[in-house]
Amino acid sequence: MVEATTLQRTLPLEGRVSSGPRVTIRPAPTAQRVSLRASADAVSAVSKGLGVDLPITPKQSARAGARAVLWLGPDEWLVIEEGERDLLADLGRAKALYSAVDVSHRNTAIVVSGPAAADTLNAGCPQDLSLEAFPVGACSRTVLGKIEIVLYRTAEDVFRVECWRSFSQYAFAFLAEAARAR
Amino acid sequence: MLLIHCPYCEEERPEMEFRHAGEAHLERPKNIAEISDEAFAAYFFYRDNPKGVVFERWRHLHGCARFFNAARDTVSDKFLTTYKAGQPKPDLVGAANMNIPAKSGKSGK
């Protein structure tokens, strides 16, 4: 037996930051994430287990404390827990038929903030990101340049960009390049 | 870039989020192992590819990830309607007539 070790998560964008007068781009801290799948009849039971009501309207999210639930599709949510509560354990209490898959490490996140945040994202995201069309709390799987992302607006000028781990270098470089032009 | 109305997201979204997925309303035979060579060819190989209104499948790949169906006019490249997978072919007689340009229409080069 090798000596007991405690490994720390190493984020793919650790230490990266791109900061300008109108937009700042930095990696989000570690988080737990679950890809949650459930049919309509399980929504209330799963909501109870999670402690957050699953949003059932397209492009909407719900939040309780450090836990956010993002509608991605009619039976699909991305659950993000930025605090200490054990996401899978909480879900395990739900008495319903659903699928919960740990994707904490599959995704990594970048926070884009500042008055030019929406314009920076619109360099590669074809969706309308005005507050009318994409208000605070809106979320969507979409496209950024040549990759897929999940975009989540957490404040008027703050967006969280979730992408798969190996695409994060591209995502960060793209956003940093787009931010140059602001 | 077209805008495509996703029946699951309930709004128009940019074409880049979607992927075309071939002709719609082709059901896999329940007894596929037993069907004739001709029936299999008709199911798997042969496609109509008409000029005008087509029924086709799309997937909102980089969105809700759902497959859905669409009626599109291949002459005008306009979507007449989109609807959820599993729903029957919509009756488009009126819409189709309105959206198929007359034969004399000059085509671009």
Add this chain to the structure above:
Amino acid sequence: MSSAGEHRIAGVGRLTPANPVRFTFDGKAYSGLQGDTIASALIASGVHLVGRSFKYHRPRGILSDGPEEPNALVGVRRDAARATPNVRATVQEIYDGLNAVSQNRWPSLSFDVGAVNDIASPLFSAGFYYKTFMWPKVAWEHVYEPFIRNAAGLGQAPTEPDPDHYAAQYAHCDVLVIGGGVAGLSAALAAAESGARVILCDERAAFGGALRFEAEARLDGKPGYDWAQDAAATLAAMDNVRILSRTTAFGYYAQNFVGLAERVTEHLAAPAADAPRERLWQVRAGRVIIAAGAIERHMVFANNDRPGIMLASAARTFLNHHGVAVGRKVGVYTANDSAYAAAIDLKKAGIDIPAIVDVRDNPQGSAIDEARAFGIRVLTGHAVTGTGGKLRVASMIVEPNKGGAAEIIPVDALIMSAGWTPSVHMFSQSRGKVAWDAATERFLPGTYAQDCVSIGACNGTDRLEESVSEAIAAGESAAKATRKRAKKSKVKIAVEGGGDWTGSMLGAGPNGANGKVIKAFVDFQNDVTAKDIRLAVQEGMHSIEHVKRFTTNGMATDQGKLSNLHGLAIAAEALGREIPKVGLTTFRAPYTPTTFGAIVGHARGELFDPARHTPMHESEVAAGAVFEDVGPWKRAWYYPRAGEDMHAAVNRECRTVREVAGMFDATTLGKIEVVGPDAAEFLNLIYTNPFLKLGVGRLRYGIMCREDGFIYDDGVVGRMAEDRFHVTTTTGGAPRVLQHMEDYLQTEFPHMKVWLTSTTEQWAVIAVQGPKAREIIEPFVEGIDLSNEAFPHMSVREGTFCGVPTRLFRMSFTGETGFEINVPADYGRQVWEKVYERGKSMGMCLYGTETMHVLRAEKGYIIVGQDTDGTVTPYDAGLGWAVGKNKTDFVGIRGLKRPDLVADGRRQLVGLKVKDGKTVLEEGAQIVADPNQPVPMKMIGWVSSSYWSENCGRPIALALVEGGFERMGRTLYVPMPDRAIEVEVTGTVFFDEEGGRING
């Protein structure tokens, strides 16, 4: 008089003498003013000769003052990497240090050898290229193509990569207004004040459009141009408006998707380092308001291309905006009242106007009266039939239309107007159909295809006040149509004055197209004359599309903005048909040339395509890995040590894995979590193998077909729980396999309670393979009994590895005892380094994809996409055992029974033993049965995989061979250029045929 040019007139124009700008043209220093274009600054210095024409190399000057310019194309060079050819001198603003050069001349602009083409021009008439470069075929390669390539194209491309960056942006608005003249500004104000989200763009540096030259117009009591600046400022200050100058709407696509190219720094002497050179806007608009204005046409007459001959509106802009007189003695030739206004403005500025030649017999109107009142000689019913001069116009030859003596009038500039062509380009690009308005002889927007509206001059609205009221109505109704709660705007604009746009002439003037060598230019940029168009008709071109291609009229980079209607009218006349019957050629994007930089935008260098790295990438770099591209992934290919080439490194890695152990990064394999009560049943349908009875904790190698029965992908599937499977796919197959499975799940088997989630990137996967694999990983593992009995080959367990959760797979793609350690990706690198540290001390090596390929080939394991090509069934690949015999359904079950798939003689996967024991076959090489048959030989198969096997001490190969299973032991041949290589057909397993090592 002024340092900014001797033709600058004090007190005239809007530029400030206090802001001088220095630049060079063909190496000579000039001075202009802030706000000048290269064109206006050169004219201020008396320079009209700026280029040579494309075909005949004729001296050419400045024809217009804007983007429609066909002649004055120059190179602008900041440095070797920033040299832009074909810049329109009428658009490019000058900045301190700007360095412009003329084009298409050698050795110099004033003496050009290529001008011999002008003398030899009978050789270069319409259709010359089609007629001349036809025969013999061989001459194409050696004579014609080099000649054409040498002659083709204007200007010189930069010699170094572009160091600038280009930005891109998607934008959405309720109302997009294209064009910022009086109509566009008024419409934008009305729409914005109604509450709409508005984008307004204009291709010029400043807003105002025709108000730049239309000096008499007053809006809201202010001079028109001042009003335009105030209106632009008002709009810029509104939150719901985005206002873009120097921004050309170049393409109008489906569903009101419009491309705009913004030139961000082209006008700056020292652009900020972070500023993009250009920005591509991709705008989606609820409604588009097209306010593109109109373009003045030139008159078509002999030698109408001499420098100093230009459009009347251009002369007026140079005067009223730039304070520059285009000559001291300016002749006027017109079919249109608006040229009178230019003449009067010049006259007022003290310029001599020797005559206004009006082709109309009896023009009436205030402009004509006013010109006469100024004492200008007006010759109605006359035409200019020629000009004199060499590098600049020196005289005009004037003749009465009814015949009579010609008069030669000395001039140093000649301004002209044949009327105004509404800019219907954007409307036409939107797929709208134009309609011919016979009364005014112009094409106007007819049938609309998209949600857009044309206003102002591009809509044929001539009077200023009508344009303004039309624009306000359009802005308000656009807001109402695109917003739920549009307010009523209170925009009211008082209008006084404004020009007269009536009168027009299409085609050649009197004597314009007759005579053998008369050069009356229709298309300046492509050197097309009226005679060329007549010739095209004579030679049988009856459609305008044919005339266009035969003569190249309108096919230059200016897209015939000046020439199309003239060409059409001449063709119509020659055909004896009406203009609308001959038809207008289609307008296409881009409206003006758009740079590759703008179109490419951010997608350059590392942003061209994402490069995917595994969590262990940095450790692999540190270990000296050489990487290969596998799709977007960068995978460690091999790990050379000092002095090793690839061959030596791979041989060592292959040996070490079988003798000790090796460690491999398998992270890129696709992974899909299949969850739900029907998960086993779903996989049973997707794979050819049976899955219902796979025990929890067990693995199965699965093959996936499409309905046609051909292998689509393969991989190992683990059952983690009754209702949960861990599916792996090939690296390249991951996205399409998930799509394939989702397709069946969502549309064919929607009743199944199963969900699919991609977990490819959730797990870092570290393969440890070899006799010592267990010993190496053992100390890191907790909660899993690693013994052969408790944890046999093809099983999976959950526990911890280095203290972090793991799914530990006992499996092998090498034929050795092997484990694949799955740990959450953020721990991958640390786990990799810890295992490597221990393994290395025990003699383990790192190995890359090349060794992985060799080792699996030694065992006859296929790689989908290498040993299969989309026409290989599981039976062909020798994997018939993987097709569930008792299954009543799976994807591919029916396809596999197709007659062709069960026929004899199918290509089957076999091994090849090279008889000489040393030659490594080439992958892809063809295989024949008889090397002595005549060419072309009958090819019966091909080599799919081939390597030197260090462990076997000989080359090994896999091949797909017709009836291969029946040919075991037979000799076949692989013909190569120098010889036919003799091979023996064998089984596919080359190493450890009994397979005992895997269970060690």
